Amino acid sequence: MATSGFAAPALGSIGPGPLTQYVNVFTGTAQNDNPGNVFAGAAVPFGMAKVTLQVAGYSPAGYVSESRGPCAASATGGNDTGFPGYFSTTLVNGVRIELASTQAASLERYSFPEGTAPTLVLDWTDDSPHSFLYGQMSADWSAQRIIMNGTWRSSFGPSQFSYPAFQCVDLTLAGSITDRAFFGGNVNGMDARRDDLEFWDLPRVAERLRRPDFIQPLQAGAIVRFATPSSEDQSIVVRRGVSFTSAQRACENMEREIPEPDFDKIVADSNAQWEDKLGRIVLANGTSDYIRRLFYILLPHLPVAQ
Numbered sequence: 001m002a003t004s005g006f007a008a009p010a011l012g013s014i015g016p017g018p019l020t021q022y023v024n025v026f027t028g029t030a031q032n033d034n035p036g037n038v039f040a041g042a043a044v045p046f047g048m049a050k051v052t053l054q055v056a057g058y059s060p061a062g063y064v065s066e067s068r069g070p071c072a073a074s075a076t077g078g079n080d081t082g083f084p085g086y087f088s089t090t091l092v093n094g095v096r097i098e099l100a101s102t103q104a105a106s107l108e109r110y111s112f113p114e115g116t117a118p119t120l121v122l123d124w125t126d127d128s129p130h131s132f133l134y135g136q137m138s139a140d141w142s143a144q145r146i147i148m149n150g151t152w153r154s155s156f157g158p159s160q161f162s163y164p165a166f167q168c169v170d171l172t173l174a175g176s177i178t179d180r181a182f183f184g185g186n187v188n189g190m191d192a193r194r195d196d197l198e199f200w201d202l203p204r205v206a207e208r209l210r211r212p213d214f215i216q217p218l219q220a221g222a223i224v225r226f227a228t229p230s231s232e233d234q235s236i237v238v239r240r241g242v243s244f245t246s247a248q249r250a251c252e253n254m255e256r257e258i259p260e261p262d263f264d265k266i267v268a269d270s271n272a273q274w275e276d277k278l279g280r281i282v283l284a285n286g287t288s289d290y291i292r293r294l295f296y297i298l299l300p301h302l303p304v305a306q
Helices: 247-257 263-277 289-298
Strands: 081-083 086-090 096-101 105-111 119-123 131-140 145-153 162-170 177-185 190-195 198-200 219-226 233-243
Touching: 086 263, 096 263, 105 247, 105 263, 131 177, 131 219, 145 247, 162 247, 233 247
Parallel strands: none
Antiparallel strands: 081 086, 086 096, 096 105, 105 233, 119 219, 131 145, 131 198, 145 162, 162 233, 177 190, 177 219
């Protein structure tokens, strides 16, 4: 696999460690005739939460470094940066995304251009292979918390297998909500925006097939707009938990693993876990820089793609 030209960023208090500095998380992510299908994003070793962005086109791991999608600026300028435990990109609209994670939760920081009302689209159903089958979404708008669950077909292997997943999204850290709605749409004519809903039950495919405008690929979720942040960098923070068991467990994971929204600490803790894993194999003195980088680029894939 050829390595990408992306590198770990110089980010002040956020940065890689002595061993993770050798890791290029973008190796194997090119969208070409021989893709590596490698995950690039924020994750801890053997973690359930793997946080990245999803781009258009062939992207089984969510992110590809040569995407021609409509949102990612990586298609035009290589604004993506990362190292084990941290991922960042800047969209073409100037919004900077920074991602960090724990075992079953994520902390996400979004920095908006000055004068822009922070707006987030929280996707519920749209994954790359369009494998969403059915599920529910609910919102407690006063508590600024959204629960999403669903059942998806397996990403690889026979499509008759499926799995349930749950997420709990905490928006209280982002500031006060000024506008919100549930939305749904597809290329078959479905186009809905409802600001009077707090619950949406999307039925099984067999039921939806009776309505041609209601079938897959379906994109649905919540869109939320916030008051302009008071921070100098115009940033807001979102906390999220995941679970394969229940929505309650997803919220518990989030609250237990990220009790305080200290983004730099989450990144440092995650990177320290990677330093520990990489440090368990010691390379001989005199190992060339090329071999050292090649070794540390490949080793992290084992506890990520478990």
